Amino acid sequence: MGVYKSAASPLYGRSGMLPEFGTDTVHVPGTPDWRCIADGARWPCEAGRQRLTEQHADRPADLLTLMKASAERACIDLGADEPAAREAIHRHMVDWVPT
Numbered sequence: 582m583g584v585y586k587s588a589a590s591p592l593y594g595r596s597g598m599l600p601e602f603g604t605d606t607v608h609v610p611g612t613p614d615w616r617c618i619a620d621g622a623r624w625p626c627e628a629g630r631q632r633l634t635e636q637h638a639d640r641p642a643d644l645l646t647l648m649k650a651s652a653e654r655a656c657i658d659l660g661a662d663e664p665a666a667r668e669a670i671h672r673h674m675v676d677w678v679p680t
């Protein structure tokens with residue numbers, strides 16, 4: 582997937598969707614606000630977490646990697662420069678991942 586650069590990066594497909602979360606529109610993050618495009622909740626929403634867990638049932642380490650990378654991107658998109666703000670984003674996006 583390459584390195585995150587900016588909102589103009591080719592990582593961003595149509596409608597600000599991130600291709601690594603699949604091509605359907607069920608509980609995936611919209612950018613740059615990182616809210617679920619299905620229900621508007623902070624992503625990952627409850628249904629999004631369940632979906633991600635099912636998708637990565639046989640490779641939980643990949644899910645952890647994906648969510649850490651996503652949290653880094655969200656920090657940039659959301660302008661979270663302060664350590665506390667970054668930590669809050671990481672907690673929300675990474676801490677739920679089953680290990």
Ligand SMILES: [Zn+2]
Nearest residue numbers: 608617620626
């Ligand atoms: Zn959702």
